[in-house]
Amino acid sequence: MNAPDRYERFVVPEGTKKVSYERDTKIINAASFTVEREDHTVGNILRMQLHRDDNVLFAGYKLPHPLQYKILVRIHTTSQSSPMQAYNQAINDLDKELDHLKNSFEAELARFQRSF
Amino acid sequence: MDGVSYQRFPRVKIRELRDDCAKFELRDTDASIANALRRVMIAEVPTIAIDLVEIEVNSSVLNDEFIAHRLGLIPLTSERAMGMRFSRDCDACDGDGQCEYCSVEFHLRAKCRDDQTLDVTSKDLVSSDHSVVPVDYSDPSDYESSEQSRGIIIVKLRRGQELRLRAIARKGIGKDHAKWSPAATVTFMYEPDIHINEDMMESLTIEEKKQWVESSPTKVFDIDPVTQQVKVVDPELYTYDDEVIKKAEAMGKPGLVEIRAKEDSFIFTVESTGAIKASQLVLNAIDILKQKLDAVRLSEDTVEADDQFGELGAHMRGG
Ligand SMILES: [Zn+2]
Numbered sequence: 001m002n003a004p005d006r007y008e009r010f011v012v013p014e015g016t017k018k019v020s021y022e023r024d025t026k027i028i029n030a031a032s033f034t035v036e037r038e039d040h041t042v043g044n045i046l047r048m049q050l051h052r053d054d055n056v057l058f059a060g061y062k063l064p065h066p067l068q069y070k071i072l073v074r075i076h077t078t079s080q081s082s083p084m085q086a087y088n089q090a091i092n093d094l095d096k097e098l099d100h101l102k103n104s105f106e107a108e109l110a111r112f113q114r115s116f
Numbered sequence: 117m118d119g120v121s122y123q124r125f126p127r128v129k130i131r132e133l134r135d136d137c138a139k140f141e142l143r144d145t146d147a148s149i150a151n152a153l154r155r156v157m158i159a160e161v162p163t164i165a166i167d168l169v170e171i172e173v174n175s176s177v178l179n180d181e182f183i184a185h186r187l188g189l190i191p192l193t194s195e196r197a198m199g200m201r202f203s204r205d206c207d208a209c210d211g212d213g214q215c216e217y218c219s220v221e222f223h224l225r226a227k228c229r230d231d232q233t234l235d236v237t238s239k240d241l242v243s244s245d246h247s248v249v250p251v252d253y254s255d256p257s258d259y260e261s262s263e264q265s266r267g268i269i270i271v272k273l274r275r276g277q278e279l280r281l282r283a284i285a286r287k288g289i290g291k292d293h294a295k296w297s298p299a300a301t302v303t304f305m306y307e308p309d310i311h312i313n314e315d316m317m318e319s320l321t322i323e324e325k326k327q328w329v330e331s332s333p334t335k336v337f338d339i340d341p342v343t344q345q346v347k348v349v350d351p352e353l354y355t356y357d358d359e360v361i362k363k364a365e366a367m368g369k370p371g372l373v374e375i376r377a378k379e380d381s382f383i384f385t386v387e388s389t390g391a392i393k394a395s396q397l398v399l400n401a402i403d404i405l406k407q408k409l410d411a412v413r414l415s416e417d418t419v420e421a422d423d424q425f426g427e428l429g430a431h432m433r434g435g
Contacts, residue, residue, distance in 0.1 A: 006291075006293065010289070017418070018411060019413070033414075035412050041152045042409065045148045053122055084422065089122070097123050097124050098402050098405055098406050100125050101149075108128045108140075
């Protein structure tokens with residue numbers, strides 16, 4: 001009866017930002033990103049990609065509550081980088097990886113269908 | 117300011133491919149990507165499914181909402197779905213969700229006029245769009261079965277009973293309702309890497325070897341009838357159950373076998389409901405995941421607001 005509407009899980013409410021950024025007040029080069037209407041799918045690939053970055057000292061994400069449809073991504077970097085730079089870099093790298101994956105899959109599909 | 121790239125270059129090898137099933141190997145990436153693809157295939161690749169039903173006449177034994185629910189679960193061919201609009205974003209029909217950009221109309225009319233039970237099936241649904249029709253599961257190579265194939269049964273009618281309705285099918289995703297999920301099952305497993313310590317294995321009698329081989333619940337190992345050596349028949353049958361390792365320890369031979377999961381190799385099994393081809397399902401999942409990543413990029417105003425904050429911060433630290 002009081003269950004939230006199903007679309008609440010993936011439609012960003014009007015007037016809400018998809019991604020908001022908040023600097024840590026005590027530690028330099030540390031910040032939290034709040035990503036609305038995303039879950040483990042995006043949270044985990046972002047975290048793992050951030051771990052590949054040598055300038056990232058800490059990267060983690062959490063889904064605070066199953067009925068709060070957002071994730072928090074926390075990044076701490078060295079002074080060589082910044083949380084924002086690392087975040088952008090991770091997205092760019094993942095994007096390129098998926099481009100490559102798509103091309104590989106299409107090429108393999110063509111090869112496989114030819115061989116039959 | 118641009119950082120170094122930490123991009124990976126995954127490789128793919130297809131093992132089996134049918135319209136409704138694909139099996140492939142994914143290498144040179146990590147479990148987060150494999151799992152993201154699996155999750156997107158199940159819950160976020162769009163398809164088309166019946167979402168609204170207006171019943172004109174229903175004198176069948178099933179009530180209206182029961183029939184509406186059954187209609188929703190019928191898979192419809194959804195090659196169009198990626199290019200379609202979600203009704204909630206459609207500005208051509210403002211909220212009505214019944215225009216050609218965001219919906220497909222279906223009609224169903226059936227009445228039983230004789231003593232034999234009439235099966236009302238997915239084949240009785242008449243679509244307004246020839247590209248969006250109930251999935252046909254009959255085997256095209258099997259002539260006889262396709263003649264007889266009657267689709268998915270919706271309800272059975274006896275003499276005098278009638279069903280007449282209009283249905284609207286819309287684009288949606290599995291996250292909203294499972295009826296929109298194009299995936300019957302999507303699974304992946306780590307590729308196992310099995311090493312037998314040959315010297316230690318040779319110290320076992322043939323009887324001990326047999327006992328050890330049989331301790332595995334799946335047929336991963338076998339004994340060569342000629343050389344009587346233990347060999348790996350199919351590493352992928354290993355379910356990471358640890359039984360052979362425990363058995364080796366119980367036999368006083370720890371380290372007889374070493375089994376490790378390769379952390380960058382995955383074997384995927386993708387089964388489609390028939391709404392989209394299994395190969396297309398994978399490609400659509402990659403596209404959707406790319407779109408999701410694009411949506412979580414920082415917006416221009418967020419970056420600007422922080423730049424100002426940064427200058428202020430530097431000023432304060434300097435002072
Ligand atoms: Zn519309």
